Amino acid sequence: MxxxxxxxxxxxxxxxxxxxxxxxxxxxxxxxxxxxxxxxxxxxxxxxxxxxxxxxxxxxxxxxxxxxxxxxxxxxxxDNPKSECSSCHRLREYGRGYSFFKFPLDEPDIMKQWIANINIGPWSP
Incomplete structure (x- = not known):
């Protein structure tokens, strides 16, 4: 195999x-x-x-x-195989049934909303 x-x-x-x-x-x-x-x-x-x-x-x-x-x-x-969720720290693994998304760095308003929603304190991607 x-x-x-x-x-x-x-x-x-x-x-x-x-x-x-x-x-x-x-x-x-x-x-x-x-x-x-x-x-x-x-x-x-x-x-x-x-x-x-x-x-x-x-x-x-x-x-x-x-x-x-x-x-x-x-x-x-x-893709980077060692990607990790910024909130729960789950590692990216192919075929596991969940998706990873990049932060919208080029859209500051949406970015602020993402950071507020994941509630991880003073942090920036």
């Missing part, structure tokens, strides 16, 4: 994702994958995988019976 090294999603019948090994034998492509992940001092091994949630739809070949990752695809969808 595979686990995505970024979001920790585990492969199962019901997860709805495919899992793709890092191109460890293709140094140039591997560098592109690692650059997009923005993980310092991390190296994949031959079993390390990313799930399909980190690839755009055009990265997949859907012409055959199986959906496969195109040869030159590079993952580009990486």
């Amino acid at each position: 595979s686990t995505c090294v970024f979001c920790k999603t585990k492969q199962s019948k019901h997860c709805g994702r495919s899992f793709h090994k890092f191109p460890v034998k293709n140094v140039l492509r591997l560098q592109q994958w690692l650059k997009e992940m923005k993980r310092k001092d991390w190296k994949p091994n031959r079993n390390s995988t990313l799930c399909s949630a980190h690839f755009t739809n055009d990265c997949f070949d859907r012409t055959g019976f199986l959906i496969t990752l195109k040869k030159n695809s590079v993952p580009t969808i990486f």
Whole structure:
């Protein structure tokens, strides 16, 4: 069973994702994958995988019976996996049934309302 090294999603019948090994034998492509992940001092091994949630739809070949990752695809969808709720401190985890939203920094009135509603004292995002 595979686990995505970024979001920790585990492969199962019901997860709805495919899992793709890092191109460890293709140094140039591997560098592109690692650059997009923005993980310092991390190296994949031959079993390390990313799930399909980190690839755009055009990265997949859907012409055959199986959906496969195109040869030159590079993952580009990486949210911060360690996001945390400012109020309850729940960690962001994929597939857990709740959503995280960024503070509306460009709308000061709405921002004040958000801060008042979460009631965490003198604090600013």
